[in-house]
Amino acid sequence: MLISLALVSATAGRVCRDAGTITERLIVLKMADETSSTPDQAVPSPQPHVRSRPDPDDEEDPVEKMISQTGCLELHYAVQECMADNRDWRKCQDHVSAFKKCITDSAERQMKAVRDKTSDIKESS
CATH class of the missing domain: 1.10.287 (Helix Hairpins)
Structure with a gap:
């Protein structure tokens, strides 16, 4: 079954569109992640999943x-x-x-x- 989704690889920055099944996309993305950096080159990302916004009351208008x-x-x-x-x-x-x-x-x-x-x-x- 083909699903038209765009999956983004966070580390490689690659996007797979209409590449086939979800399993094929995940394999492509996993391969891209594995080839993008080796463990000694890996740099920790600055909390990519933290989506909190600053409190508007804290900022001066x-x-x-x-x-x-x-x-x-x-x-x-x-x-x-x-x-x-x-x-x-x-x-x-x-x-x-x-x-x-x-x-x-x-x-x-x-x-x-x-x-x-x-x-x-x-x-x-």
């Missing part, structure tokens, strides 16, 4: 990281909390305005720092 660099993270959280409570952005305009002002002020501080640095470089030249 890139948006939050960027906002925290502006000093506006607490205002960002206030907007999020207001939106969660009210489910209507129109009811959160005070929080949105405060957050917007904070972000704008931060951008202006950054632009001023770049301008000052640029002018210092020009003056030293």
Whole structure:
């Protein structure tokens, strides 16, 4: 009986497609594994069957990281909390305005720092 499966040899990286019965494929794969390395050349694989993913709560959100660099993270959280409570952005305009002002002020501080640095470089030249 022919079965159309793709079996992958983990060590040899070979794929057998439509090669015949499962027994024939397993023999081919076993031979490929045996010829791919000798015991003194074998390198242990780094836990190939561990499929756990990092906890998303452990990783810092890139948006939050960027906002925290502006000093506006607490205002960002206030907007999020207001939106969660009210489910209507129109009811959160005070929080949105405060957050917007904070972000704008931060951008202006950054632009001023770049301008000052640029002018210092020009003056030293």
